[in-house]
Amino acid sequence: MINNQSTTPPEDKLKLSFWRRVLKFIGIETTPEHRWHVRLKPRFFILILTGIVIFIISLGGLAAYSTSPSFCRSCHIMEPYYQAWAKSKHSDVACVECHYPPGETKTILWKKFQALSQVAKFITRTYSSKPYAEIEDTSCLRSGCHSTRLLQGRVVSEKSVLFDHKPHLENVRYGRQLRCVSCHSQIVVGKHIEVTWDTCYLCHLKGHKEGRNIEPLGGCQGCHLLPSRTIKVGNITYNHKDFLGQHNIACQSCHQDVIQGEGDVPKERCLTCHNQPEKIDRYKETAFIHDNHVTKHNTACFHCHREIRHGASAAGTKSLAYDCAVCHTDMHDLQRNVYRGIGAKGVPPMPSPMYLANVDCTGCHIMEKKTTNWDLSHSETFTGNKDGCTNCHGKEYIGVLDEA
Structure with missing residues (x-):
């Protein structure tokens, strides 16, 4: 006599029953007689559509959050830079508006890749304890920001100093192609990306004092208004x-x-960033060093030069x-x-x-x-x-x- 009873162990029956209930809940039904016969109910398609919508919304929210200053602040090493930004004149401008070039210069996907790579470095603890940023001129001169700065001609700063942006940015100044951040490199709290006056002193005063004779670049009244x-x-x-x-x-x-200070460059300053002998050997190649550091990589002058102080x-x-x-x-x-x-x-x-x-x-x-x-x-x-x-x-x- 043939035994038609199932040989499935009781514990396996419980498992199968549990998974059938789960599948039924999400809109997938199967029958014991036809194990591989599956019927999809409308609930299944509703759940799938809901999941896709939630995924898209979450992805968009994550993308928006990754462009916010709060996202930058999530890394503890960025806290002092965040505080400098939050108390500065640029506190209403998101970090990515400056730190990533505008328009088609860099695509959105490239920017997201940069953000994700920074997250990966933070999680794996492979980030540098001394973050370094390069800000391109196009970020500063974009529409709605400082797009008309080059057209303003000579302006008077808060220190009553005359300055014209156009020749400094468009012309090679004594063998050096300057960038916006060549002068605007201040990142102390409350003065994020403001003028570093020491940079002005270095260019205009270095090598222009000999004994009792002072002949600054452009003359004293090239920068200073005559007090009235x-x-x-x-x-x-x-x-x-x-x-x-x-x-x-x-x-x-x-x-x-x-004028106090010489603005010289001790050779040992090179070792702060470089340890390759072939790079140290190019110490005296002034034109190459300025092009590579100032023009191409926006390196602040005082990463290399000693300070020159100026004031009455x-x-x-x-x-x-x-x-x-x-x-x-x-x-x-x-x-x-x-x-x-x-x-x-x-x-x-x-x-x-x-x-x-x-x-x-x-x-x-x-x-x-x-x-x-x-x-x-x-x-x-x-x-x-x-x-x-x-x-x-x-x-x-x-x-x-x-x-x-």
Whole structure:
């Protein structure tokens, strides 16, 4: 007699029953008699369509989130840069608007690939602890941002400095093709992508001071507006126009100590980024280095150069001690103290009005004098004469030096 009962173990029957219920729930029905016969109900197609819609919405949401500053902030190493952006003038501009070029320069897929690659680096911990960004000029000059900046001509900055963007960006400046971020590289909190003034000083002042002579690139008034207001210091009143305009007095007659630093490039700075001997050997190839670092990769000047500082001393604070004092110890101490009006016991300070106005020693000591005293290591000095008085104060000061 043939046994028609199923030989399927009880536990397998339970499993089959469970999966049939699952399939039935999602709209797929099968029958025990016809195991491979499948019938799809409308519920199945509704669920599939719903899943596709949810996937598309999720994908779009993820794509939108990946372009938001919050996504950049999800990596802890980006927090200081996020804070710098959040408190800056660009806080209403998303990171990707600047860090990825606009339009067809780079496709959307390329941008998404970059975002995903950054996520992968973060998850695998293969990211650099010192992130570095390259921002192309097209991002800054795009429509709706700074598209008319090159047409504005000479503008006056917040520091009353004259500047024209067009020649700096369109022309090769002394062998260097500048980019927007050559000058706009500041990323400290609150000043994200603002002007790094030290870059201006490096280009305009490096190599343009020799001894007492200062000849900045473009001249002082190429950048600085001639002050129009009358200035009162102590018991004297003066206006720059009287000296620079009427008498054509050089700025360094009063502002001799406005430049500190050489802006040189120590060779060991190269080792900060490079360890290949063949790259270090090209240290003296200035044209190649500037083209490769500044023009092609937007490297900030001070990744390589030492700083040059530029600024005038506050009234009555000039030290009058120059590099000469490094070798000539205590030279002219008496003259400096008299000029500064250093007081003593029972004697109040009485600084010269010239000192209070920041007139440098070189403002009066203008007469070059050759010397035959071979004990000196230099063959010329500068002494005072009547022209040092009349150049600034006019002919009515003739004879004042003789009375001193």
